[in-house]
Amino acid sequence: xxxxxxxxxxxxxxxxxxxxxxxxxxxxxxxxxxxxxxxxxxxxxxxxxxxxxxxxxxxxxxxxxxxxxxxxxxxxxxxxxxxxxxxxxxxxxxxxxxxxxxxxxxxxxxxxxxxxxxxxxxxxxxxxxxxxxxxxxxxxxxxxxxxxxxxxxxxxxxxxxxxxxxxxxxxxxxxxxxxxxxxxxxxxxxxxxxxxxxxxxxxxxxxxxxxxxxxxxxxxxxxxxxxxxxxxxxxxxxxxxxxxxxxxxxxxxxxxxxxxxxxxxxxxxxxxxxxxxxxxxxxxxxxxxxxxxxxxxxxxxxxxxxxxxxxxxxxxxxxxxxxxxxxxxxxxxxxxxxxxxxxxxxxxxxxxxxxxxxxxxxxxxxxxxxxxxxxxxxxxxxxxxxxxxxxxxxxxxxxxxxxxxxxxxxxxxxxxxxxxxxxxxxxxxxxxxxxxxxxxxxxxxxxxxxxxxxxxxxxxxxxxxxxxxx
Amino acid sequence: xxxxxxxxxxxxxxxxxxxxxxxxxxxxxxxxxxxxxxxxxxxxxxxxxxxxxxxxxxxxxxxxxxxxxxxxxxxxxxxxxxxxxxxxxxxxxxxxxxxxxxxxxxxxxxxxxxxxxxxxxxxxxxxxxxxxxxxxxxxxxxxxxxxxxxxxxxxxxxxxxxxxxxxxxxxxxxxxxxxxxxxxxxxxxxxxxxxxxxxxx
Numbered sequence: 001x002x003x004x005x006x007x008x009x010x011x012x013x014x015x016x017x018x019x020x021x022x023x024x025x026x027x028x029x030x031x032x033x034x035x036x037x038x039x040x041x042x043x044x045x046x047x048x049x050x051x052x053x054x055x056x057x058x059x060x061x062x063x064x065x066x067x068x069x070x071x072x073x074x075x076x077x078x079x080x081x082x083x084x085x086x087x088x089x090x091x092x093x094x095x096x097x098x099x100x101x102x103x104x105x106x107x108x109x110x111x112x113x114x115x116x117x118x119x120x121x122x123x124x125x126x127x128x129x130x131x132x133x134x135x136x137x138x139x140x141x142x143x144x145x146x147x148x149x150x151x152x153x154x155x156x157x158x159x160x161x162x163x164x165x166x167x168x169x170x171x172x173x174x175x176x177x178x179x180x181x182x183x184x185x186x187x188x189x190x191x192x193x194x195x196x197x198x199x200x201x202x203x204x205x206x207x208x209x210x211x212x213x214x215x216x217x218x219x220x221x222x223x224x225x226x227x228x229x230x231x232x233x234x235x236x237x238x239x240x241x242x243x244x245x246x247x248x249x250x251x252x253x254x255x256x257x258x259x260x261x262x263x264x265x266x267x268x269x270x271x272x273x274x275x276x277x278x279x280x281x282x283x284x285x286x287x288x289x290x291x292x293x294x295x296x297x298x299x300x301x302x303x304x305x306x307x308x309x310x311x312x313x314x315x316x317x318x319x320x321x322x323x324x325x326x327x328x329x330x331x332x333x334x335x336x337x338x339x340x341x342x343x344x345x346x347x348x349x350x351x352x353x354x355x356x357x358x359x360x361x362x363x364x365x366x367x368x369x370x371x372x373x374x375x376x377x378x379x380x381x382x383x384x385x386x387x388x389x390x391x392x393x394x395x396x397x398x399x400x401x402x403x404x405x406x407x408x409x410x411x412x413x414x415x416x417x418x419x420x421x422x423x424x425x426x427x428x429x430x431x432x433x434x435x436x437x438x439x440x441x442x443x444x445x446x447x448x449x450x451x452x453x454x455x456x457x458x459x460x461x462x463x464x465x466x467x468x469x470x
Numbered sequence: 471x472x473x474x475x476x477x478x479x480x481x482x483x484x485x486x487x488x489x490x491x492x493x494x495x496x497x498x499x500x501x502x503x504x505x506x507x508x509x510x511x512x513x514x515x516x517x518x519x520x521x522x523x524x525x526x527x528x529x530x531x532x533x534x535x536x537x538x539x540x541x542x543x544x545x546x547x548x549x550x551x552x553x554x555x556x557x558x559x560x561x562x563x564x565x566x567x568x569x570x571x572x573x574x575x576x577x578x579x580x581x582x583x584x585x586x587x588x589x590x591x592x593x594x595x596x597x598x599x600x601x602x603x604x605x606x607x608x609x610x611x612x613x614x615x616x617x618x619x620x621x622x623x624x625x626x627x628x629x630x631x632x633x634x635x636x637x638x639x640x641x642x643x644x645x646x647x648x649x650x651x652x653x654x655x656x657x658x659x660x661x662x663x664x665x666x667x668x669x670x671x
Contacts, residue, residue: 020629024644024650028658036500036548052651057665064501082501119663122662129571144571145571145575145579146575150641151641151644154641156651159644193488194540194569197569198570227570248665249663254661318486321486413498430492432493435497
């Protein structure tokens with residue numbers, strides 16, 4: 001029977017399968033950060049258990065870390081205590097940790113691929129819903145809660161049921177100025193925030209095949225925003241070229257054996273998915289969100305919707321609540337929405353390619369005088385690469401702030417937060433109420449829309465800049 | 471985890487859909503390194519900013535069953551959301567659709583999630599809005615929700631139900647099959663990555 005890529009990876013990791021029970025699935029890589037792990041380590045200690053495979057486990061500090069003065073002790077005592085707990089746990093259980101200041105430190109979903117730890121065909125978990133990012137390599141990667149973190153630490157396995165299979169096919173060439181972020185925001189707007197519930201999404205089609213690894217990671221990253229268990233893309237030459245030579249990639253004869261296996265990781269001809277969604281890349285335009293969930297998005301040429309246009313009572317109530325929170329009037333053109341802050345970063349769009357795209361638009365220009373722009377590289381490695389290319393100077397000369405690596409304003413667990421009522425254009429993944437700071441209002445955008453918006457102070461597509469005379 | 475067999479309590483109608491994990495408990499409340507005490511962050515923004523928010527209404531203060539709109543628990547993998555609900559006195563959440571990770575975390579934390587069709591959710595909302603003191607019984611053994619003269623059956627995976635009824639710890643169950651794990655590990659390709667530091671030079 002023909003199989004999907006996700007089914008192949010899943011079945012290759014089944015340790016035990018018994019009728020009436022979930023399968024026991026082996027986990028090849030467990031990534032750990034400070035927020036969702038302390039209670040799991042406490043659980044191990046209380047039961048007298050050890051970490052079964054410290055060599056398949058890696059920890060980093062990302063959610064709480066300040067992006068200024070990173071070599072000083074963290075000022076917030078509660079954040080500091082959480083970081084210190086991770087350091088103690090990593091030392092006690094023998095786990096490699098990339099702490100603040102380490103050259104390998106960064107957002108957990110940026111450093112895995114950067115180090116070559118993320119490879120095709122693997123199972124990867126982390127106590128973080130954006131673990132789906134790693135699916136860009138053809139890995140089956142998904143977020144788990146703290147009880148499951150404890151289970152993986154103790155046994156290197158997880159009880160699982162095989163998810164249903166969904167295909168999102170995107171064919172055609174993307175128009176200029178339209179990016180991976182616009183593809184995934186369009187997908188989520190189409191199927192809804194929980195539309196892929198119970199499914200793994202495989203992204204396929206010529207538009208996906210043409211994307212770089214960074215762009216593929218952006219798409220897979222936001223699979224969770226469509227409610228999917230995971231999202232993945234079949235590995236190909238682009239994947240292998242990205243991996244070759246990275247610190248943890250196989251070498252020599254091992255590399256050849258790995259590539260031979262990875263090349264088999266494709267959905268078989270004739271496979272029928274449980275659900276299929278098709279998008280035409282040629283019709284896509286820059287996408288922005290107007291509401292308080294990632295499915296509430298529109299092409300930037302659109303206007304804020306009117307609750308009265310929604311027939312369903314629940315939907316109408318949702319739109320009313322979203323607009324009240326966002327401080328928006330129905331019918332307002334999206335391009336007229338003014339922002340206070342632009343955030344470029346996160347596990348969605350904090351990689352080198354994202355910084356290059358934004359820097360290119362900002363080169364030799366100044367951002368709007370009333371707008372602040374935070375540029376937060378996804379990892380120390382991304383920061384070093386950007387500085388080697390002179391991108392830090394481009395951002396600083398444009399009037400943006402160049403910060404240290406971490407999750408930062410994506411969720412505001414560190415000091416990088418919006419103030420009540422402030423509005424952002426953000427390259428992150430969630431526009432939930434209060435996500436970037438209490439009372440903060442978030443519009444999700446691509447890196448190029450973020451840069452164009454920083455120049456004008458209102459939501460702007462790169463193509464608008466010429467008309468605006470910027 | 472505590473076993474769950476049957477629970478009777480009052481219910482609170484949360485007429486909102488897409489209740490995401492950041493509304494259940496915002497990120498700033500996730501810094502605690504203990505497993506309890508998360509009730510202080512439960513729905514904190516709505517409790518603070520909306521005086522007539524349903525959980526601020528005294529007639530629902532003692533409710534232990536949360537009846538929410540569709541797509542409850544979307545967003546983050548934070549099990550703190552499930553802990554916050556438990557710490558806040560809830561034993562059951564009813565919705566027509568849950569986000570997968572939230573629902574899965576609930577089975578680990580001992581919070582029962584019950585999926586009912588949206589029209590049944592609406593009927594329950596109407597009943598507890600008409601009389602907030604209406605006792606609602608959620609019987610996991612019989613797989614049914616009962617209030618007044620109404621009984622509604624629900625479906626739940628047999629294995630999950632058994633684990634909840636027994637209050638079993640997954641790690642302990644998996645450890646019975648460690649021989650299978652060892653056999654699997656023996657067959658893994660040698661080139662698969664290890665997270666140990668790579669020495670350069």
